Amino acid sequence: MHLTLRQLATFREVMRSGSISQAARAVGRTQPAVSTMVQTLENQLGFALFERSHGKLTPTPEARFFLEECEDILGRVERTERTLERISALQSGTLKIACHPAASSVFLPRLLTRFLTGREELAVSFIMRSSGVIEDLIASQQYDLGFSETPAPRPSIRQSDYDLECVCVLPWGDPLASASVVTPQDLDGRPMAVLFEEHLTAIQTEEAFRAAGCRFNKRLELRTFLPGLQFVAAGTCVMVCDMITAYSHILQAPEGAALAIRRFRPRISSSVSILTPGYTTQSMAGQAFIAELKAAVAGVEREINTLLGPP
Template sequence: MKLRHNLRQLQIFQEVVRTGSLSQAARRLGLTQPAVSTAIANLESDVGFLLFRRNHYGTQLTPEAVHLAEGVDKVLASVGHLDELTDGLRDGHAGKLTVASMPGLSPTVMPRVMSRYLADFPRSRLSLQTFSSRKIAEWVAEGQFDLGVIEADAAVEELVLEEYQLCMALAVPVMHPLAQREVLFPQDLAGETIITLDQHHQSTLKLARAFQQAGMTLQASIETHLFPSVAMLVNEGIGIALIDPVTAEAMLARRDCQLRVVPFAPTINLDVALVTSRFHPVSRQGQRFMPYLTAELAAWQQRSKERYAVTMP
């Protein structure tokens, strides 16, 4: 026989079991004793067996009721957890928020954002994933990640983008004569060892375009895949490279820093974007997290512009 009793009947039954008395259960629940008696009678009708025997000692559980009480405790405990879960989901701190970031920002910008967010919402659960921009774009579009930060040129139609431009600059070995210049131009790099990311990366393409406009051809001596690797090669005195402002700040803070960051003209921006899926709605926690991330990206955009942007005559 299916049980068709409601949660209120189970709560009343549980309280009678705990107190051992219909009258005490009624007082604790703020009900009349007849109301409690009716609820127990209805529950007995639903389950098809007697739950209590009344004698001069009080109310005594039947053997069947003892076993039922164990199950009722588990059911009501689960309901309590469900209430907590729904409250948490409504308030935006339940569930795990998965944020994906391109490698250049993952070890620096993202921990700072998460730290500020968790300071305000310590009960939140966060997951930071680091992948290439193309993978992040695909997986955010599919709903596997809640949101991501990518290089904007890796975007796909299924994404909603909020774009930012991070002004880049040249990393120059500190002992190199060009390290003392206030601004560097393509002509200044003639004959120098140039380090770049791969030839299809937006920074390399934009640098090649700047060289072309100056009547020169960019010839990279060394290629690698990550800006931190580029910066470390410069730090070893191997060559000169265009790097993003986040990597530049991280390098300049190191005790073993042996490079200087010099503005480059024409100004070259690294285009990045905060992306969400066009077809998978952002969770409440994701919506609450996004302003922290957008504020940080906007701050980097402004700071890099102030430090490295060059106004051409």
Template structure:
């Protein structure tokens, strides 16, 4: 059934006049009369009777009006939802990420993303990097974020690199130093990312090249745990700059480290289809944060 006919019928009922309905709809009076006649022909019963020079809905017309009004309200709601989807203002976004990104990178980004999108909901799934990268190809999430390496045969991958920073307890002997090096921190107690992750291999290589020794007193899986250990005075550490910034309120002293210890992550989605408009908008926000 033509929605335009229902709209004309509703306007006539609401205004009790073809002329007034035509004005509201922005069409001519004959056009509205023709639409009402077409609608009556389609449904097989009269919708109006004339009373005192005005149109009065028949009993059948009143019943039909209630249903037509309900249908048009749903059409209006659909139009609004369609516009929201088109503009990235409605929908659900599922992001699977490794814990460091879930703790330090994503919370402020998601909050910023949601602030201007009241019709959007986001679900964050936190898993180890190898688990996240193995979830594709599946329908379980829209965007994946994990440490490199990532098998990019089934995904479209964007890689991001960042330099790790050294973090120290507030009263560490080296807080006066502007830049830390393997020679400076050698023998000072260190808390290290677990050796199954990418950072330790690069840390060991840097210290070996400098002929310096590491004094490892603890290891932890997550950068967040390393930050908490350092803040509690367990030792110094090397973490990604986002984690360091997220936990700076604990009193961490953050310093550049030479030579560069590079930390790499990747954001990805399925390669066999384009991301949703919502996912594309979030990936653009992520690029603005990590790109360059």
């Protein structure tokens, strides 16, 4: 016995309407075709579904029982079709995202908020972790997407790398706020906030001062640059930080409380990457969000460079 969904749907319409002609109109087929389909269905089942008398159809008890089964089967199929439509429209599914601290407070949540608009049934798991932990989460396929500092390449991870330059953040009223470029000579001996000494940006910054023969005054050592913005605003220090942290400040700074963001030379590199598992296929929702994330990272670099002016 090989029943088809079309047979079941046609039988259901006949039962609902009580008429071959009305069922034919509902399913978009001719009346003879529907009559033939019902007879074929009865032959396959081995019992009558209708009693025929004077052109009228009267369902048998077996037909009423069979209708319950058809309703259950067709209901599941229709629910599945709706689910697949939502998945195709990126409105349903799951997405697990791990993000490093610099982008986790403002940049990525804002982007994710826009992405989720109109996608009420798309479930998201969003966590903040250090870049090293994110790398392991992606390599082990526990998360769909990671946004972190650039790791060393490995087969279990696909990555798109972005080499963003660091910028100098100063109190708005600082005399250096009028400069287009800030150098180690300008900051000679001034208190600075930097990341922990093993971090690449801290190493590069200290080396830039050493090469220029300037005193590197590390007053505050931080795990992330975000709290450093408050110290700079209070006049406690200045800071050479990553571009995304500076951009996050621009997005959320109250009116009149903006910090001065200036280009720093020599160039200090801060590389970030979009990471995905190397041995799995990304979902359609994941692919769509990655496309928006790539555009957003490019937008950050474009906007900051417009603010900073020519290099």
